[in-house]
Amino acid sequence: MTGSTESGTSPAACCDDSADPAPAARPAARPDGLWTVDEHLADILAAVGPLPAIELQLLDAQGCRLAEDVLAEGDLPPFDNSSMDGYALRTADTVGAGDTYPSVLSVVGEIAAGADDLPPVGPGQAARIMTGAPVPPGAQAVAPVEWTDGGTGTGLPADAMTAPVGDEEVRVLRPVSEGAHIRRRGSDVAAGTRVLAAGTRLGPAQLGLLAAIGRATATVRPRPRVVVLSTGSELVQPGEPVGPGQIADSNSFTLTAAARDAGAIAYRVGGVPDDAARLRAVLEDQLGRADLIVTSGGVSVGAYDVVKEVFAEYGGVDFRRLRMQPGKPQGFGRIGPGEGVPLMALPGNPVSAYISFELFVRPAIRTMLGAEDVHRPVVRAHCPVALRSPAGRRQFLRGRYSARDGLVEPVGGAGSHLVGALARADCLITVPEEVTELPAGSEVDVVLLGD
Numbered sequence: 001m002t003g004s005t006e007s008g009t010s011p012a013a014c015c016d017d018s019a020d021p022a023p024a025a026r027p028a029a030r031p032d033g034l035w036t037v038d039e040h041l042a043d044i045l046a047a048v049g050p051l052p053a054i055e056l057q058l059l060d061a062q063g064c065r066l067a068e069d070v071l072a073e074g075d076l077p078p079f080d081n082s083s084m085d086g087y088a089l090r091t092a093d094t095v096g097a098g099d100t101y102p103s104v105l106s107v108v109g110e111i112a113a114g115a116d117d118l119p120p121v122g123p124g125q126a127a128r129i130m131t132g133a134p135v136p137p138g139a140q141a142v143a144p145v146e147w148t149d150g151g152t153g154t155g156l157p158a159d160a161m162t163a164p165v166g167d168e169e170v171r172v173l174r175p176v177s178e179g180a181h182i183r184r185r186g187s188d189v190a191a192g193t194r195v196l197a198a199g200t201r202l203g204p205a206q207l208g209l210l211a212a213i214g215r216a217t218a219t220v221r222p223r224p225r226v227v228v229l230s231t232g233s234e235l236v237q238p239g240e241p242v243g244p245g246q247i248a249d250s251n252s253f254t255l256t257a258a259a260r261d262a263g264a265i266a267y268r269v270g271g272v273p274d275d276a277a278r279l280r281a282v283l284e285d286q287l288g289r290a291d292l293i294v295t296s297g298g299v300s301v302g303a304y305d306v307v308k309e310v311f312a313e314y315g316g317v318d319f320r321r322l323r324m325q326p327g328k329p330q331g332f333g334r335i336g337p338g339e340g341v342p343l344m345a346l347p348g349n350p351v352s353a354y355i356s357f358e359l360f361v362r363p364a365i366r367t368m369l370g371a372e373d374v375h376r377p378v379v380r381a382h383c384p385v386a387l388r389s390p391a392g393r394r395q396f397l398r399g400r401y402s403a404r405d406g407l408v409e410p411v412g413g414a415g416s417h418l419v420g421a422l423a424r425a426d427c428l429i430t431v432p433e434e435v436t437e438l439p440a441g442s443e444v445d446v447v448l449l450g451d
Contacts (some may be wrong), residue, residue: 033320033321034322037324037359040322040330041359044342044363045367048367049368050221050367050368050370051224051370052221053221054219055219055220057217061220064220065198065220065369066199067370069198073213074213078185079135079185080134080184081182082129083182084142084144085131085145086143086145087127087142088127089139089172091176093123094175097173098173102155102171103172105125105169107127108120108126109128110127110128111128115133118137122138125138128151130161141181142181148173150170151168223263224291226256226265227266227269227289228255229272229293229294230272231271231273237270249270251296254350254357255346255361258358259365262366264368276306276310279306283310291368292344292365293341293344294361295345296347296353298345299331299348311331311343315335316334316335318333319345324359324393326351328352331343344361344364351419358376376447379401379446380444380445380446381401383408383429383442384441387442389438391434396430397430397431398410398412398427399426400425401426401427425449426450428449
């Protein structure tokens with residue numbers, strides 16, 4: 001077993017002491033025809049990269065990552081403004097002010113948010129001011145209305161702005177320090193500073209910041225368009241009657257949701273029967289809108305070979321067997337004109353398909369997004385039960401992880417059809433290829449799933 005794996009390390013490599021192959025080199029098949037998990041992943045990541053940058057309107061850019069640094073062209077706030085409803089004044093006029101002896105100031109005007117005609121404030125004067133309104137010339141601070149009588153002439157604290165009395169005076173009931181309740185120009189963002197770095201994911205707060213500094217668009221790596229389809233004549237759509245020998249198509253829903261969770265724009269194509277002409281027509285129809293195609297089913301040895309037959313017509317799709325369980329059969333390559341669209345063919349068993357997605361497809365999507373964190377985080381934990389694993393296979397068991405206790409326990413069995421157990425799992429327990437038995441209490445690598 002290896003030592004602790006840092007968060008962000010490839011889950012596929014979490015229990016392999018060997019160095020990763022050079023990304024540009026396509027690994028040669030082993031004498032037994034099996035690829036390692038790491039070789040397959042390296043082959044995929046060497047063939048995909050960040051999508052070309054495009055300029056999008058702000059809301060269309062949500063969920064995308066910036067392709068360039070963003071600098072502020074001006075200050076934020078762009079001018080000194082009040083953070084309270086109250087009175088803009090000179091601080092010297094409030095020295096010693098209190099309930100018994102308030103400072104009585106003449107009100108020279110009123111300033112609302114958006115105002116551009118500002119009355120100067122001189123000694124013994126104040127201007128009524130609203131939240132967000134620009135601070136007038138001569139004013140050094142803002143006294144909140146609660147610190148005044150609100151212009152009522154009563155000398156009693158007010159909790160709201162009121163109409164001034166006839167002589168337009170306000171009584172200030174406590175001293176006000178210089179700069180109090182003023183948002184200074186550039187105090188949030190100074191002109192010329194970098195407000196967002198390239199690679200930043202644009203969420204609500206980031207989009208709000210771009211709008212605040214006057215940016216209407218953003219140059220981003222677009223979210224990859226992922227087409228997901230399941231193959232097999234035995235598949236029926238959820239809600240339809242299930243006849244003898246048939247099963248509901250769950251893979252296309254699982255994988256489409258997983259692609260969206262990874263940050264992609266995902267399109268689900270219903271189950272495609274084992275018919276070469278139908279599969280070919282579906283692929284031709286989807287190629288125009290896909291940055292990545294993900295299929296499930298039809299990749300196992302001995303399986304009805306419609307999937308392999310159709311992909312072979314395009315060329316460039318390699319079907320291989322991996323040293324892993326579940327998910328041994330995999331396919332990867334490109335189809336379509338020109339450079340083609342990357343295609344990843346996953347096994348048909350639900351658990352195999354999902355684990356394959358997490359190990360191989362998700363990192364590819366994250367790479368296309370331009371993300372740095374392309375892999376799920378990996379932690380070390382103790383497993384209180386004994387584990388067994390086939391020799392020469394890296395096994396991924398479903399589990400439940402407790403960060404508080406540092407423990408992880410398997411959920412369900414090792415069968416690749418156990419979707420009930422998969423739905424209860426929040427992690428994958430990894431057992432390395434060279435390990436066949438682990439006694440209870442052993443420390444293992446744990447791939448964390450979900451948020």
